[in-house]
Amino acid sequence: MKDIIIPAAALCRELRIAVGCFLAAVAVNAGAVVAYERPWTELFSQIGYVIVIAAVLYLLLWPLRLLGRGACLLGRRIRK
Amino acid sequence: MKRERQEESGVDLNLRRFIKNLGYIAGGAALAATVPWLSACTPEKLQEIGRRRARVALIGTGSRGQYHIHNLKLIPHAQIVALCDTYAPNLEAAHALCPEARVCTDYRRLLEDKEIDGVIISTPLNMHAPITLDALAAGKHVFCEKAMALTLDECKAVYEAYQRTDRALYFCMQRMYDEKYIRGMQLIHSGLIGEVVGMRCHWFRNADWRRPVPSPELERTINWRLYREFSGGLMTELACHQLEVCNWAAKKMPQTIVGMGDIVYWRDGREVWDSVNVTYRYSDGRKIAYESLISNKYNGMEDQILGNLGTMDMTRGLYYLEEDRSQSGVRQLIGQVRDRVFASIPAAGPSWRPELRSEYMPHPVIEGAVHVNGGQNMIGVDEDGSDVILSAFCQSCITGEKAENVVEEAYCSTVLCLLGNRAMEERRFIEFPDEYKIPYMKF
Ligand SMILES: NC(=O)c1ccc[n+]([C@@H]2O[C@H](COP(=O)([O-])OP(=O)(O)OC[C@H]3O[C@@H](n4cnc5c(N)ncnc54)[C@H](O)[C@@H]3O)[C@@H](O)[C@H]2O)c1
Numbered sequence: 001m002k003d004i005i006i007p008a009a010a011l012c013r014e015l016r017i018a019v020g021c022f023l024a025a026v027a028v029n030a031g032a033v034v035a036y037e038r039p040w041t042e043l044f045s046q047i048g049y050v051i052v053i054a055a056v057l058y059l060l061l062w063p064l065r066l067l068g069r070g071a072c073l074l075g076r077r078i079r080k
Numbered sequence: 081m082k083r084e085r086q087e088e089s090g091v092d093l094n095l096r097r098f099i100k101n102l103g104y105i106a107g108g109a110a111l112a113a114t115v116p117w118l119s120a121c122t123p124e125k126l127q128e129i130g131r132r133r134a135r136v137a138l139i140g141t142g143s144r145g146q147y148h149i150h151n152l153k154l155i156p157h158a159q160i161v162a163l164c165d166t167y168a169p170n171l172e173a174a175h176a177l178c179p180e181a182r183v184c185t186d187y188r189r190l191l192e193d194k195e196i197d198g199v200i201i202s203t204p205l206n207m208h209a210p211i212t213l214d215a216l217a218a219g220k221h222v223f224c225e226k227a228m229a230l231t232l233d234e235c236k237a238v239y240e241a242y243q244r245t246d247r248a249l250y251f252c253m254q255r256m257y258d259e260k261y262i263r264g265m266q267l268i269h270s271g272l273i274g275e276v277v278g279m280r281c282h283w284f285r286n287a288d289w290r291r292p293v294p295s296p297e298l299e300r301t302i303n304w305r306l307y308r309e310f311s312g313g314l315m316t317e318l319a320c321h322q323l324e325v326c327n328w329a330a331k332k333m334p335q336t337i338v339g340m341g342d343i344v345y346w347r348d349g350r351e352v353w354d355s356v357n358v359t360y361r362y363s364d365g366r367k368i369a370y371e372s373l374i375s376n377k378y379n380g381m382e383d384q385i386l387g388n389l390g391t392m393d394m395t396r397g398l399y400y401l402e403e404d405r406s407q408s409g410v411r412q413l414i415g416q417v418r419d420r421v422f423a424s425i426p427a428a429g430p431s432w433r434p435e436l437r438s439e440y441m442p443h444p445v446i447e448g449a450v451h452v453n454g455g456q457n458m459i460g461v462d463e464d465g466s467d468v469i470l471s472a473f474c475q476s477c478i479t480g481e482k483a484e485n486v487v488e489e490a491y492c493s494t495v496l497c498l499l500g501n502r503a504m505e506e507r508r509f510i511e512f513p514d515e516y517k518i519p520y521m522k523f
Contacts, residue, residue, distance in 0.1 A: 032409030
């Protein structure tokens with residue numbers, strides 16, 4: 001079977017994107033706490049929802065990123 | 081020894097705990113606005129009674145009468161001294177439950193007995209008023225099953241007799257003594273569900289309402305519920321309780337009544353309808369939508385009070401808020417996004433979507449109550465207040481104190497049931513007749 005090699009740079013990039021998604025989800029939770037006048041303890045107690053929202057954001061980014069990558073490749077081809 | 085055990089576990093203790101739970105501070109009137117009838121049975125008054133016992137007799141010892149016997153045996157301040165019934169098998173069955181009680185078949189003889197403080201009437205509806213009037217005239221305290229009477233004029237006669245007497249009179253409208261109803265009503269009156277904008281009550285069953293008859297000539301005696309000379313059908317048997325709850329919530333009486341009643345399934349010679357739909361309209365336009373059908377039980381029994389901010393499901397002791405602020409912020413946000421995405425309803429066109437009931441989060445009216453299965457199995461749901469109201473009556477037999485508004489509430493709901501029947505019978509709008517109005521009613 002062929003080994004799949006993930007370069008360290010790619011891993012680093014994915015990690016950065018995942019952390020970004022998590023922070024965005026925390027921001028959504030904090031926004032909801034302010035908007036619905038809820039206690040700040042929900043920043044911790046609702047961590048499950050935050051993780052789910054982060055995962056959804058991360059997955060939603062995939063098709064966008066694929067589209068972006070495709071557009072880049074196409075651009076390079078045309079320029080050549 | 082046995083009595084001590086009863087006091088530890090019986091209705092007496094239930095009554096104390098029940099009233100304490102409701103927040104009655106010694107001699108206080110915390111609940112006076114919602115449940116003035118409880119002021120006749122505070123824990124302090126129960127204490128004053130000491131070891132005295134109410135000597136009570138049961139008139140009508142069928143299914144409900146025997147149920148009351150079971151409850152009375154758990155009330156330390158009650159003593160069953162006599163039983164009366166015209167149907168020997170029921171009298172014997174009741175006597176087997178309390179062999180120390182005297183038995184008779186004519187209630188008038190029983191009313192002459194000076195040893196009896198109060199009577200508990202559980203006969204078919206047609207006998208409620210005649211026995212109640214005779215018993216009050218004989219100086220007895222009276223506890224009568226709902227509904228108050230079979231006719232409007234009998235209701236008025238009972239109400240007027242009650243105005244003249246110093247005896248206590250109770251009608252078994254047990255929801256008035258049911259903790260979850262009282263709690264729910266307090267929450268409604270505190271504004272939790274906003275302005276009450278409508279009421280929706282129904283009672284669905286899938287059963288013919290018949291009982292086995294040993295010989296044909298007993299058909300009407302045993303299946304009295306099915307015949308108009310004895311019974312007001314679904315309205316007096318079932319709706320009576322529910323209409324009382326609506327008036328209690330609305331704090332007023334409906335003014336206009338319209339409805340339709342039919343026999344749609346049980347065409348077995350009965351005279352009362354097996355399907356009724358009645359609308360009661362208050363002067364401000366609010367309505368009670370009442371429905372009962374006994375050939376499909378999918379919807380069960382529900383008493384729903386609808387407010388602009390939420391809904392009180394009295395039967396289950398649960399409430400639901402239109403905008404549920406008790407959920408975490410992020411859940412509310414997700415709910416809103418979901419509603420936007422999935423529940424947008426274009427006014428017309430091919431993408432029209434049915435406006436199905438959204439999911440609401442249930443909140444129990446009694447904190448700590450355990451709900452499973454959406455409130456269908458709730459701990460304490462079988463305690464419907466019947467034992468507490470009976471205990472309160474026995475207390476009144478000893479103290480002589482009348483329970484405030486119990487008769488008035490029973491009068492109001494029974495009259496509404498009977499007017500519902502009249503509207504269905506005559507197939508017309510009925511305005512509440514002036515001759516049956518009493519000062520207690522607000523329109
Ligand atoms: N509060 C509630 O939730 C509730 C529940 C069930 C029944 N009820 C009411 O209880 C009453 C009785 O219902 P039930 O199901 O027990 O009926 P049932 O037929 O089982 O019992 C009625 C009994 O009354 C007896 N009776 C009739 N006429 C009599 C008379 N003149 N003197 C003495 N006894 C007489 C009958 O022989 C019978 O034994 C009805 O009014 C019913 O509406 C109330």
